[in-house]
Amino acid sequence: MRRHRWAWILLGAILVVVVALWPVYVRPRTDPPAPADAILVLGGAHDGREQLGLRLAREGYAPRVVFSNPYTNSAMLNRICHGGYSFEILCFDPAPRTTRGEGRELAHLARTYNWRRVIVITFTPHISRARYILRKCWDGELLFIDPRPHLSMLRWAYDYAYQSVGFTKAFFEDC
Numbered sequence: 676m677r678r679h680r681w682a683w684i685l686l687g688a689i690l691v692v693v694v695a696l697w698p699v700y701v702r703p704r705t706d707p708p709a710p711a712d713a714i715l716v717l718g719g720a721h722d723g724r725e726q727l728g729l730r731l732a733r734e735g736y737a738p739r740v741v742f743s744n745p746y747t748n749s750a751m752l753n754r755i756c757h758g759g760y761s762f763e764i765l766c767f768d769p770a771p772r773t774t775r776g777e778g779r780e781l782a783h784l785a786r787t788y789n790w791r792r793v794i795v796i797t798f799t800p801h802i803s804r805a806r807y808i809l810r811k812c813w814d815g816e817l818l819f820i821d822p823r824p825h826l827s828m829l830r831w832a833y834d835y836a837y838q839s840v841g842f843t844k845a846f847f848e849d850c
Contacts, residue, residue, distance in 0.1 A: 700831075700838055703802040706818040711737045712790035717777055717797040717805060718743035718769070721751055723822030724796045729755070731820075732762045737794060739763035741784065745772035774805050774841075778812030778850050785813050792816040798824055800834035804842050812850035 714737045716728040728740045744752045744766045756766035765784070769776030781793065792815060797805050799821045809817055826834070 700800040700803065700835055703799065703806075703819070705802065705820055706794075708734075708736050708794060708820060709792070709818060710735075711792040711794045711818065712739075712788070713737050713765075713784070714740045714794045714796065715777070715781055716740060716742045717774065717795065717801070718745045718772070719798060719801065720824070721749070722798050722824035724798065725751060725755060727820065727822045728796050729760070731794060731796075732760070737762070739765060741765045741767070741781075743767060743769050743777045743780070745769055745776075774801075774808045775812075775845070775848060775850065778809045781809060782813040782850065785815055790815060792818065794818045794820060796820050796822070798822065799826070800831070800838050804838050804845060807842065808845050808850075811845075811848075 708731055714728045714731055716724050725742065728742070731737065732740045739762055740760075742752060742755060742764070744756060745768055746752055752766065756764060758764070767780050769780055784790065785793065793813075795805060795809065795817050797819070802819050802821055806817065806819055
């Protein structure tokens with residue numbers, strides 16, 4: 676009997692956490708695209724974010740796309756970073772290879788080129804945490820867009836935990 680009670684309490688706690696974090700990870704605030712100085716594509720799964728960044732640049736939203744390239748060897752990023760486009764492509768390896776490193780590079784590039792607005796592309800569960808971290812690094816305007824990849828229930832569960840740990844870590848870090 677006592678075991679069943681603890682199981683119900685645990686299930687209830689999990690349900691409360693899922694519901695409370697739903698707007699943070701599943702339905703984060705995103706922005707419509709608008710003209711910007713650059714499009715920043717954050718590193719992560721090749722889930723359509725690279726194609727979305729290139730498409731937005733082709734549509735004229737920004738004259739350049741900046742790709743975080745923390746991968747040891749990504750054929751897709753190698754092709755993009757060395758391809759010929761009608762707009763500028765910048766690629767960098769963030770230091771550290773985290774959202775924090777991407778924020779540092781964003782701040783550096785924004786200061787160097789006097790950027791005021793940047794479109795940031797990452798995937799849905801990462802948007803709120805990326806917004807929080809990049810805000811610590813740069814005070815310009817950030818517009819967040821995601822490619823809305825299909826994620827399995829197992830992946831959503833993983834990302835709830837992963838992003839929560841990442842938020843906790845980011846709380847104690849500066850840019």
